[in-house]
Amino acid sequence: MNDIEILGNLDKGQNFVKSVEEKKFLFSLVISYTETSEIPGITIAGSNLDFIKFTSPADSEYLHYGTCKCIDSVPMTPDGKPTPAIMTKVALESASIPHIVINAGSKILPDIPFIETGLDHGKNIQNEPALDRYYVLRAVEYGRIIGRTLGALTDCLVIGESIPAGTTTAMAVLKGFDIDAKVSSSIPENPIELKNNVVNAALKRSKSKDAYDVIANLGDPMIPLVAGMLGTASQTCKVLLAGGTQMAAVLALGHTTGYNENNIAIGTTSYIVNDDSANFLDMIKEIADIPILIVNPKLEDSKIQGLRSYSDGFVKEGAGAGGAMISAILKTGLTSKKLLEKTEKEYQRIITLQ
Amino acid sequence: MNDIEILGNLDKGQNFVKSVEEKKFLFSLVISYTETSEIPGITIAGSNLDFIKFTSPADSEYLHYGTCKCIDSVPMTPDGKPTPAIMTKVALESASIPHIVINAGSKILPDIPFIETGLDHGKNIQNEPALDRYYVLRAVEYGRIIGRTLGALTDCLVIGESIPAGTTTAMAVLKGFDIDAKVSSSIPENPIELKNNVVNAALKRSKSKDAYDVIANLGDPMIPLVAGMLGTASQTCKVLLAGGTQMAAVLALGHTTGYNENNIAIGTTSYIVNDDSANFLDMIKEIADIPILIVNPKLEDSKIQGLRSYSDGFVKEGAGAGGAMISAILKTGLTSKKLLEKTEKEYQRIITLQ
Numbered sequence A, B: 001m002n003d004i005e006i007l008g009n010l011d012k013g014q015n016f017v018k019s020v021e022e023k024k025f026l027f028s029l030v031i032s033y034t035e036t037s038e039i040p041g042i043t044i045a046g047s048n049l050d051f052i053k054f055t056s057p058a059d060s061e062y063l064h065y066g067t068c069k070c071i072d073s074v075p076m077t078p079d080g081k082p083t084p085a086i087m088t089k090v091a092l093e094s095a096s097i098p099h100i101v102i103n104a105g106s107k108i109l110p111d112i113p114f115i116e117t118g119l120d121h122g123k124n125i126q127n128e129p130a131l132d133r134y135y136v137l138r139a140v141e142y143g144r145i146i147g148r149t150l151g152a153l154t155d156c157l158v159i160g161e162s163i164p165a166g167t168t169t170a171m172a173v174l175k176g177f178d179i180d181a182k183v184s185s186s187i188p189e190n191p192i193e194l195k196n197n198v199v200n201a202a203l204k205r206s207k208s209k210d211a212y213d214v215i216a217n218l219g220d221p222m223i224p225l226v227a228g229m230l231g232t233a234s235q236t237c238k239v240l241l242a243g244g245t246q247m248a249a250v251l252a253l254g255h256t257t258g259y260n261e262n263n264i265a266i267g268t269t270s271y272i273v274n275d276d277s278a279n280f281l282d283m284i285k286e287i288a289d290i291p292i293l294i295v296n297p298k299l300e301d302s303k304i305q306g307l308r309s310y311s312d313g314f315v316k317e318g319a320g321a322g323g324a325m326i327s328a329i330l331k332t333g334l335t336s337k338k339l340l341e342k343t344e345k346e347y348q349r350i351i352t353l354q
Helices: A010-020 A055-065 A085-094 A133-151 A166-176 A192-205 A211-218 A222-236 A245-257 A280-287 A305-311 A321-332 A336-351 B010-020 B055-065 B085-094 B133-151 B166-176 B192-205 B211-218 B222-236 B245-257 B280-287 B305-311 B321-332 B336-351
Strands: A004-008 A025-031 A099-103 A114-116 A156-162 A238-242 A264-269 A291-295 B004-008 B025-031 B099-103 B114-116 B156-162 B238-242 B264-269 B291-295
Touching: A004 A010, A004 A280, A004 A321, A010 A238, A010 A264, A010 A291, A010 A321, A025 A055, A025 A085, A025 A133, A025 A222, A025 A321, A055 A085, A055 A099, A055 A156, A085 A321, A085 A336, A133 A156, A133 A211, A133 A222, A156 A222, A156 A245, A156 A321, A166 A192, A166 A211, A166 A222, A166 A245, A192 A211, A211 A222, A211 A245, A222 A238, A222 A245, A238 A245, A238 A321, A245 A264, A245 A280, A264 A321, A291 A321, A305 A336, A321 A336, B004 B010, B004 B280, B004 B321, B010 B238, B010 B264, B010 B291, B010 B321, B025 B055, B025 B085, B025 B222, B025 B321, B055 B085, B055 B099, B055 B156, B085 B321, B085 B336, B133 B156, B133 B211, B133 B222, B156 B222, B156 B245, B156 B321, B166 B192, B166 B211, B166 B222, B166 B245, B192 B211, B211 B222, B211 B245, B222 B238, B222 B245, B238 B245, B238 B321, B245 B264, B245 B280, B264 B321, B291 B321, B305 B336, B321 B336
Parallel strands: A025 A099, A025 A156, A099 A114, A156 A238, A238 A264, A264 A291, B025 B099, B025 B156, B099 B114, B156 B238, B238 B264, B264 B291
Antiparallel strands: A004 A291, A114 B114, B004 B291
16 A cells, blocks of 8 residues: 555554555535635635535535535636546546545435434624534534444444634634644635634634533534544444544544544545644644645646646545545555556546536 | 234235344435425324424434434423324334334434435425426436345335425325225324315326326425335335335335335334224225235323324334334344333433423
């Protein structure tokens, strides 16, 4: 598995890799929404404000159908940068990995079967608490039920997420837990100042250090739901948290909700780890002694400009792309070069749909 | 497996049993609703009209929590006859079989995570067509997606259903397909005349013999959804259709939607097969050359009157109870006598909750 680098706890990482090679994987995508995404300039997900709420359901539909239903085309910026879900889809299909979407408060429902939780979306943390504490507890409890069921059905449960502005709420949660967090973003010129202002405004409200209060004040519905899933699934199978900063926030809540440290890893792209404006590795080490699996999607080698832009710092990760690629490589021995070729073919297909 | 009798195609039945013994099972419960259930006297599910719509979500919650949330207590008649979900729950727990609820148009949403399809409930077939044809096609398509995902996650997908008055819509569908159907009921004095009147009124509207038109006119949302699930899941794993007449209607639609005949069986209780007012075995043979697995829950041996009443013809089957018991026996080698003991313990527990 030359295409997967192990960082963090190396021993646990090698054990994790060995125990899931050629095994069964199940990919879950948790979609959600926070009104924090409506702050102008905070996210590139969606080229305009009206579009943001369609990002997650459109990605969900694209993973199933190869086209979208809630919008006319597959999400792509006007200059041809596609949704990171393109990498997720290619990886899952290449390795015949089944997947399921879990709705944790998306404003728009995807037009596919999905696991429903009845959770509402999060509020704008700049102005008010994200969630009622009651909903945080409910999200954890629902996550536990989902994790118990899905964990019984596979050898490795992969959990990805799609929530516009999710890095901002994750950053607020991490700081709420007194963790030194500098976060990645889907925009190359990371709007750090804007994010810091939002996070600082939210932190001013914060009094309680109770973990559920921190999430209620500063978080979003995805974080407690995934923490609950992690808690139960990691008792029965391996769990790969597919994502960057958002999964760091999940792990931080995991100190309270619990998990089996010997069964989990974070899986993400090299673009997250190499982002100088963030401090991903140090942050994870501060939170948990677990392995971090890294895949280099090698998009800088692509002949397609829209894909090359990823390696310039655009998007970097999303829709569990890194974790999906790692899963495909671990399950089938595919190379990331092969995945890139397939991604280029898929890109050519979807631009004919635009 | 002395406690499971094989009827129908014996060779296929023995192969089915052999290939799933000690393997992984996944139990799915498809919940739905038809306004046909509001015809007074047609169903015992729910002791009064207001309660009927809570039957399926309450069963779903009970399977998860051991208690219900949408109603105050576990469904039970005033004289102590419990929901058949008690047998489902005991069987699934005894054998550590994971389960998931799929909502295909329940009027009330259960307070648990479930797979959502966005389908609406069915209309009263006595007065008007059950569904738009568009929704029938959508239900089949959604079922195909769900079956593909769940089929990839297990060795044997068990599909149960919970839809009050589902025997009446199933009977109408079977007659719409020109199959000689006499149906079971959850009431010992099967209200055959009432059901026949409803079915005949519905059949008078029927012109088209197109399978989707038949379902649209006479059926309910559960039938096309389960037919879609059966179609895709049976390509990759064994499928046990857990139920009586309703699953006969699913099989009949399966002639059009397709399935792999070598991978499927019906699983139900001896009370369905021994019901003299119905003709279950002959009906299935007319539809498909598949095995029928039968479990005798031996409730007549119970010291509890509310459970003994099942063997007198009350309820007979429901919430996939027969299929769940068969799955537990096949997975773990448990006897139905042992399951009865556990069911009696569970009965003692839930009456303390009333």
